[in-house]
Amino acid sequence: DAMVIQNPRYQVTQFGKPVTLSCSQTLNHNVMYWYQQKSSQAPKLLFHYYDKDFNNEADTPDNFQSRRPNTSFCFLDIRSPGLGDAAMYLCATSRDRVESKNIQYFGAGTRLSVL
Amino acid sequence: AQTVTQSQPEMSVQEAETVTLSCTYDTSESDYYLFWYKQPPSRQMILVIRQEAYKQQNATENRFSVNFQKAAKSFSLKISDSQLGDAAMYFCAYRRRNNNDMRFGAGTRLTVKP
Numbered sequence: 001d002a003m004v005i006q007n008p009r010y011q012v013t014q015f016g017k018p019v020t021l022s023c024s025q026t027l028n029h030n031v032m033y034w035y036q037q038k039s040s041q042a043p044k045l046l047f048h049y050y051d052k053d054f055n056n057e058a059d060t061p062d063n064f065q066s067r068r069p070n071t072s073f074c075f076l077d078i079r080s081p082g083l084g085d086a087a088m089y090l091c092a093t094s095r096d097r098v099e100s101k102n103i104q105y106f107g108a109g110t111r112l113s114v115l
Numbered sequence: 116a117q118t119v120t121q122s123q124p125e126m127s128v129q130e131a132e133t134v135t136l137s138c139t140y141d142t143s144e145s146d147y148y149l150f151w152y153k154q155p156p157s158r159q160m161i162l163v164i165r166q167e168a169y170k171q172q173n174a175t176e177n178r179f180s181v182n183f184q185k186a187a188k189s190f191s192l193k194i195s196d197s198q199l200g201d202a203a204m205y206f207c208a209y210r211r212r213n214n215n216d217m218r219f220g221a222g223t224r225l226t227v228k229p
Contacts (some may be wrong), residue, residue: 004159031215042119042206042219043160055215090160094215102210104217106152106160 003027006091008105013081014115021076022109023091032074033089033104034066043090049074078112086114119209120218121165128197129228135159135182136192136223138207146212149183154222163205166190168212194225202227217228 001054005024013019023032032051035043047056049068065077078085088111092104119140128134140149147168148176154160166174166183178198182191194201207220 009157033215040124040221042221044219048215057216090158092160102148102215103162103165105162108157108159110185
């Protein structure tokens, strides 16, 4: 059974048109992450939430925002998508932030196309 | 900054044979964790195996084992008795202890030939 669920699996948007990707989890984990994975590249962390505490990576563009209304859901908002934002977006969760054997559980990803 | 390098963009192995995927990393830390994740086509990434840097013994999970060489900063994954279901993209990853930022390598695409 899927524990980290991303919807939709495929998303097409137009250049400059805001888009929201969603992630939900049934694990009751404290931490939720968003990664961007471009073709043939490593996943790159954009930001993460520890409970309601938002942690942005220094090089994440301002175009990317996130919301976490409750423990189960986390959203990635791209305010004005550019062609360079076309990528796979991965959501992940972990039980805690600094637990020594912290393991991240990933969703299947949303592939975003920008036309 | 910590970096993770996977020098083999693609590898192939015959079913039932053994294959080794390479990973090197760069860090000045002494306490950290290393991971191998598997990403099958159109499916979620799952953890294959993990290694704690303070442990000298190499981690093993069924057909999967690692060769952890801390001084050389090398962390290779050996898959024994390869199965068709092992075909996937494999990512090596590093995480510093008490830090949430996981660094991934660029991945190795493994093909298993019947």
